[in-house]
Amino acid sequence: MLMILAAVLGFVTITSLGFAFVGGEDSSSRAVKRAQGFSNRAPQAASKRNQTGPQTAEQRRKQIVLQLKEAERNERKARVTMEAKLQQAGLSMKIGVFWVVSAALGVFALLFGMLFGMPWFIWPALPLVFGVGLPRWIVGTLAKRRTKKFTADFADAIDIIVRGVKSGLPVHDCLKVIGKEMSAPLGPEFQRLVENIGMGLTLEQALEKMYARMPTPELRFLAIVISIQAKTGGNLGEALGNLSNVLRSRKLMAEKIKALSSEATASAAIIGCLPPGVMAMVTATTPSYMMLMFTDIRGQIMLLGAGLWMGIGIFVMRRMINFKF
Numbered sequence: 073m074l075m076i077l078a079a080v081l082g083f084v085t086i087t088s089l090g091f092a093f094v095g096g097e098d099s100s101s102r103a104v105k106r107a108q109g110f111s112n113r114a115p116q117a118a119s120k121r122n123q124t125g126p127q128t129a130e131q132r133r134k135q136i137v138l139q140l141k142e143a144e145r146n147e148r149k150a151r152v153t154m155e156a157k158l159q160q161a162g163l164s165m166k167i168g169v170f171w172v173v174s175a176a177l178g179v180f181a182l183l184f185g186m187l188f189g190m191p192w193f194i195w196p197a198l199p200l201v202f203g204v205g206l207p208r209w210i211v212g213t214l215a216k217r218r219t220k221k222f223t224a225d226f227a228d229a230i231d232i233i234v235r236g237v238k239s240g241l242p243v244h245d246c247l248k249v250i251g252k253e254m255s256a257p258l259g260p261e262f263q264r265l266v267e268n269i270g271m272g273l274t275l276e277q278a279l280e281k282m283y284a285r286m287p288t289p290e291l292r293f294l295a296i297v298i299s300i301q302a303k304t305g306g307n308l309g310e311a312l313g314n315l316s317n318v319l320r321s322r323k324l325m326a327e328k329i330k331a332l333s334s335e336a337t338a339s340a341a342i343i344g345c346l347p348p349g350v351m352a353m354v355t356a357t358t359p360s361y362m363m364l365m366f367t368d369i370r371g372q373i374m375l376l377g378a379g380l381w382m383g384i385g386i387f388v389m390r391r392m393i394n395f396k397f
Contacts, residue, residue, distance in 0.1 A: 135300065154211075159285045161214035162257060170207065178203020191372050218257050219288055225258045226290045227323065230316040237309040244269060261286055276302070290319050329395050340389040347382060 155167045178199030185198045229250045236246035244266070251263035261282060268278040279295040297315050301308050355362040365371035 154208075156284065156287075157208075157211050157215055160219060160287070161211050162218050163211070163214070170211075174203050174207045177206065191369075193372070193376065219286065222257050222261065222286055223288055223290055224323075225254060226288070227316050227319040229254055229258055229262070230294065230312055230319065234309050234312045234316060237312070243275065243308070257286075290322075293318070333393055333395060336393045340386075340393055344382070344386045344389065347378070 154170065158165055158167065158170060181198040181202035182195060185195055190198075232250055232253075233243065233246040236249065237243065247262055247266050247269075251259050251266055253259070254262065264285075265278050265282050268281055269275060273281070276295065276299050279291070279298065283291050283295060293315055294312075297311050298308075301311055351362065365375055
């Protein structure tokens with residue numbers, strides 16, 4: 073009896089300790105809770121797989137659209153800042169030096185107008201034209217010319233990367249070849265790209281810095297293709313080959329648009345140059361006939377109004393013949 077009592081007491085003690093540690097739940101309740109935990113974690117795991125796993129075509133398309141919109145916003149910001157325009161023009165001038173030179177030109181133009189007896193209402197326009205407009209126009213012209221040269225050879229640079237990748241070369245070596253073989257401004261820009269990668273930046277970060285110096289859609293397309301390929305995988309040579317075909321199609325479309333709009337461009341140039349040209353010819357042949365426009369206050373006001381309306385007309389014609397695609 074004592075042994076049976078001791079066994080019962082031992083069983084009760086062990087059972088009570090088990091309930092104390094386990095919490096009084098039976099195996100079925102624990103199984104239900106485990107199943108609920110798995111069911112709650114399943115959507116989270118599926119969402120993580122959707123975020124980190126292979127993306128569908130629709131997800132890749134949305135990602136590309138978002139990157140293009142972000143690129144467009146960055147390009148607008150880059151166009152606004154004067155420092156970025158100096159970099160796009162390939163000038164090593166600091167922004168402070170540029171403003172000092174612009175102010176000096178404006179003051180010199182104002183003194184020139186005052187010394188040579190120009191009408192007083194023209195004096196405020198001289199610093200604006202020669203101190204603000206002329207330097208910006210020069211920098212903008214140099215930047216457009218450099219960007220045009222960069223874009224003209226960019227498809228050939230992509231072909232070099234495609235052939236190098238298909239032959240087994242790494243992308244870094246292909247970029248080195250472009251930097252050495254291609255002419256300016258494409259070659260020096262890719263040399264700086266290689267130097268930035270050598271300093272520890274990733275290829276995507278180096279392309280972002282290159283895009284800040286040269287904000288062209290073609291360079292942004294390259295950055296997007298490399299970024300998508302790095303995240304989702306795939307054949308880089310095939311992707312860059314398709315990009316090269318797209319860039320050449322864009323170039324062909326630009327040349328076609330230029331050819332179709334050449335008549336409108338020539339007409340706008342003739343219309344814009346005709347009034348000043350006729351005025352210069354009349355002044356050269358019969359100076360006394362036109363000098364009243366410069367000496368009399370009424371003629372000066374008429375010339376000011378004519379210049380204002382001519383400027384508005386040239387601006388409108390420029391907007392009409394400037395095609396963007």
